Amino acid sequence: MFKNYSWDWGVFLQPVSTGEPTNYLGWLLAGLYNTVVLALSASLIAFAVGVVMGVLRTTPNRWLAALGTTYVGIFRNIPVIVQLFAWYFVLPELLPDNVGTWFKQLPASTQMMTSAVLCLGLYMGARVCELIRSGIETLPKGQRSAALALGLTLPQAYRYVLLPVAFRVAIPPLTSEMINVFKNSAVASTIGLLELSAQAQQLVDYTAHPYESFAVATAVYILINVIVVLIMRQVEVSVRLPGYIGGK
Amino acid sequence: MIEINNVSKQYGTFHVLTDCSTKVAKGEVVVVCGPSGSGKSTLIKTINGLEPINKGDIRVNGTSVCSPKTNLSQLRSKVGMVFQNFELFPHLSIIENLTIAQIKVLGRKRNEAGDKGRKYLDRVGLKDQAAKYPAQLSGGQQQRAAIARALCMDPICMLFDEPTSALDPEMVNEVLDVMVQLAREGTTMMCVTHEMGFARKVADRVIFMDAGRIIEDTSKAEFFGNIEGRTDRAKQFLSRILQH
Numbered sequence: 166m167f168k169n170y171s172w173d174w175g176v177f178l179q180p181v182s183t184g185e186p187t188n189y190l191g192w193l194l195a196g197l198y199n200t201v202v203l204a205l206s207a208s209l210i211a212f213a214v215g216v217v218m219g220v221l222r223t224t225p226n227r228w229l230a231a232l233g234t235t236y237v238g239i240f241r242n243i244p245v246i247v248q249l250f251a252w253y254f255v256l257p258e259l260l261p262d263n264v265g266t267w268f269k270q271l272p273a274s275t276q277m278m279t280s281a282v283l284c285l286g287l288y289m290g291a292r293v294c295e296l297i298r299s300g301i302e303t304l305p306k307g308q309r310s311a312a313l314a315l316g317l318t319l320p321q322a323y324r325y326v327l328l329p330v331a332f333r334v335a336i337p338p339l340t341s342e343m344i345n346v347f348k349n350s351a352v353a354s355t356i357g358l359l360e361l362s363a364q365a366q367q368l369v370d371y372t373a374h375p376y377e378s379f380a381v382a383t384a385v386y387i388l389i390n391v392i393v394v395l396i397m398r399q400v401e402v403s404v405r406l407p408g409y410i411g412g413k
Numbered sequence: 414m415i416e417i418n419n420v421s422k423q424y425g426t427f428h429v430l431t432d433c434s435t436k437v438a439k440g441e442v443v444v445v446c447g448p449s450g451s452g453k454s455t456l457i458k459t460i461n462g463l464e465p466i467n468k469g470d471i472r473v474n475g476t477s478v479c480s481p482k483t484n485l486s487q488l489r490s491k492v493g494m495v496f497q498n499f500e501l502f503p504h505l506s507i508i509e510n511l512t513i514a515q516i517k518v519l520g521r522k523r524n525e526a527g528d529k530g531r532k533y534l535d536r537v538g539l540k541d542q543a544a545k546y547p548a549q550l551s552g553g554q555q556q557r558a559a560i561a562r563a564l565c566m567d568p569i570c571m572l573f574d575e576p577t578s579a580l581d582p583e584m585v586n587e588v589l590d591v592m593v594q595l596a597r598e599g600t601t602m603m604c605v606t607h608e609m610g611f612a613r614k615v616a617d618r619v620i621f622m623d624a625g626r627i628i629e630d631t632s633k634a635e636f637f638g639n640i641e642g643r644t645d646r647a648k649q650f651l652s653r654i655l656q657h
């Protein structure tokens with residue numbers, strides 16, 4: 166294996182052959198930057214939408230619950246790559262003419278980033294929704310009754326009683342979702358967004374050193390995982406409740 | 414204080430409550446008992462609107478619980494409720510459990526709410542537990558804290574749903590003692606409980622339910638004093654419960 170392959174880790178410091186004022190490491194870093202921007206923006210959307218929809222699914226109001234169920238049904242079950250094409254190729258055509266034209270005049274990278282953020286955000290949001298819902302549902306039913314019996318309104322009961330505990334229950338699965346966002350962000354390369362995996366692919370095309378390129382990209386993804394896990398563990402420890410083990 | 418008029422409730426075709434009527438006057442202590450599944454919890458939860466009803470009307474201090482015009486959360490804040498499983502909020506310390514609704518519902522200042530919370534913690538014998546979390550207390554302590562939490566809202570009446578049936582036997586009395594003390598102070602109370610000792614000590618009336626109906630609603634003296642005058646269902650129930 167690799168018998169006739171000449172390893173050269175110095176390749177990253179060579180100037181790129183397209184004439185741009187950067188080196189191959191610069192390309193990877195630009196890709197990493199896009200990956201981080203995409204994953205973090207998508208996570209914010211996923212969290213916000215997921216919490217709202219997760220709460221709706223557990224409300225006593227049938228119509229609100231149905232809204233949440235429909236959202237999950239649509240966004241979780243359609244393959245993310247299909248959704249991405251819909252956001253990027255189809256949606257701009259469906260927008261009112263002036264908005265569509267305005268969108269198509271934006272720099273290509275902005276268009277790709279916007280579509281990818283919305284796509285991943287809403288896709289992951291459907292998964293977060295289910296985690297929040299099951300977090301709320303694992304709480305004893307009496308918690309809601311007790312909150313309401315004290316005179317808290319339903320929104321207050323969620324805000325001060327149900328969600329703070331549901332979040333704690335959901336931290337471990339939310340951690341894996343956070344890692345998933347980074348992993349899934351690679352799908353954005355299919356519409357041309359130069360995120361980390363796309364840049365690694367470019368290095369393969371432009372240099373004769375595919376293994377170094379993918380080795381570094383892989384290492385960076387692993388590093389991201391480790392950082393996410395460490396941060397989330399910190400969060401978990403800092404909100405841990407004395408003597409309390411999970412829901413019921 | 415509490416008026417329950419011809420209340421019926423059903424889940425699909427199953428009648429949980431059928432034509433229930435009773436009253437609890439100010440300062441009165443009413444004990445509700447009956448076999449499992451007879452609708453006791455459901456009945457008591459209709460009083461503060463936690464369970465909606467299909468027919469009839471319920472009034473608390475003259476305000477209809479069932480009217481869409483009623484501000485339910487305001488009404489609930491005046492009706493204390495204690496649950497079988499305590500239902501303290503696990504992410505809040507004991508004192509925070511006692512102050513959260515005072516602050517968010519009644520709009521009290523944090524330190525005012527804290528003073529009130531500590532006063533009631535002291536009354537239920539938990540002065541030193543204010544900073545602990547619910548999971549760090551025993552069942553009996555948790556239930557006493559839950560009673561204190563309800564009292565902090567200055568309720569006009571208290572509802573109890575089997576407050577001692579999730580407790581280990583050795584902890585039952587510490588909770589009952591608090592309830593007896595409340596009853597003796599003239600608190601209006603409606604208690605679902607099978608603790609007949611408690612009923613004998615402080616109840617004014619006893620309600621016996623079976624299959625969703627109130628089939629006995631009598632004075633304590635009559636209920637315990639005249640066993641022969643009881644319905645067959647109540648006799649059966651009493652003989653089973655008094656054996657223990």
Ligand SMILES: Nc1ncnc2c1ncn2[C@@H]1O[C@H](COP(=O)(O)OP(=O)(O)OP(=O)(O)O)[C@@H](O)[C@H]1O
Pocket residue numbers: 424427429447448449450451452453454455456
């Ligand atoms: N959401 C529901 N859907 C259908 N049936 C229900 C529901 N909630 C309660 N019931 C039924 O209503 C009946 C009365 O329940 P309830 O909890 O009021 O009884 P209970 O007298 O408090 O019994 P226990 O002593 O076991 O607490 C039971 O047969 C129960 O199975």
Ligand SMILES: [Mg+2]
Pocket residue numbers: 453454455574575
């Ligand atoms: Mg019950």
